Amino acid sequence: MPALEIDRLTKTYGSLRALDSLSFSVEAGEIFGFVGSNGAGKSTTMRIALGVLSADSGEVRWDGSPLGFDGRRRVGYMPEERGLYPKMKVGEQLVYLARLHGLDANAARVSMEHWTEKLGVDARRGDEVQKLSLGNQQRVQLAAALVHDPQILVLDEPFSGLDPVAVDVMSTVLRERADAGAPVLFSSHQLELVERLCDRVGIIRAGSMVAVGSVDELRSTTAPRWLLDAPALPDISALPGVHVISREGSRTVLEVPDTPGAEQPVLRAALAAGPVHEFSPQRASLTELFRHAVSRDDTAQPVAGGTTPARDARTSEGTPA
C-alpha cells in the first residue's frame, strides 16, 4: 500500500486553478522528486498535504487513511517560506520544536544534539538563528523537520542555496530516512540533483501531473536519440520519423523512431555525406525530459509501464491555468 497518497487535489485561488485533480503517491522508503516550472503548484500541494492550506476537493492519505491532525504530527515539513524564529537560539529552538511534537525534555535534547551534529551545525547551538549564514539556517531548518523523528518527510526546495558540501550532507540524510522506511517528498529546480537522488520523479505542469516514474521510465516514453559527430549534416529528409533535435559544431542529436535498427539509415546517410567521427545512443537527461514534458502540446501521450495511473511512468493531459 502506498505510504503517502495525493488523490485528485483541486485548489483554486479566486479564478486561478492552481491544482487540477492532481494525483500521485510516494511509497514508504522512496525518495520522490517533485519538479515543475515556477507557479506549477508544488508548494500548494505540499501545504495542503500538511494541512496549512485546505483543498477545494481531493484527499491526502497516509497508509490508506486520511492524513489528519495526528498523522501530520508525524510529518517532517520544511516550508518554502521557512519557519524558524530568528532570535531564538538554534539548540533551544530545536528542543522547543521537538517538545511541541510530543518528545519529553530528555529525548528532545538528545535528538537536538544528534541532528545538529549530523548536519554540521553543532558548534552553532548557542547562536541565534539570524546570526547563521543562509546555508546553515537551512541545515537548522532540516534539523527542525527531523528533530521529532518523523515518519514522512515533505520538503519544499530543501536544496536551494546550499553549497555542494551541504547538498551532500542533506542528500545523505534524505537517503537514510528513506532507507529507514519514510516516504520522502521534496521539490526542487535542481534537476541534476533530482535525477541523481530520487527513486521516482513527478513532473507537474499548471496544476496537473504530466509525467510520473523513475527517470528510466520517463526516458522510455520519448523517442530514442542518437548523437552524430560528423562535419557534414546528412540528408534525412527521406527518413520518416527522424528529426534533428540540436546541432552544435559537428555534433548533431537526432531523434529516431522507436523501432529496432531505425538508426541505421541515419548512419548510412551520414556516411554518404562524409566522414563520421562518432555515432552513439544518447540518454536523455531529466532536464531534457522536463523540457519535453512541460513544453509539449495538450495531445494525449502514450502510457508506458503498468496499470495504476498515479504510479506509472506516463504523460497525461495538462490544462494550463
Ligand SMILES: Nc1ncnc2c1ncn2[C@@H]1O[C@H](COP(=O)(O)OP(=O)(O)OP(=O)(O)O)[C@@H](O)[C@H]1O
Ligand atoms: N496565496 C495565494 N493567493 C493567490 N494565488 C496563489 C497563492 N499561492 C499560490 N498562488 C498561485 O498558485 C499557483 C501555484 O503556486 P505554487 O506556489 O504552488 O507554485 P510552485 O510550483 O511552488 O512554484 P515555485 O517553483 O515558483 O515555488 C501560482 O500561479 C501562484 O501564483
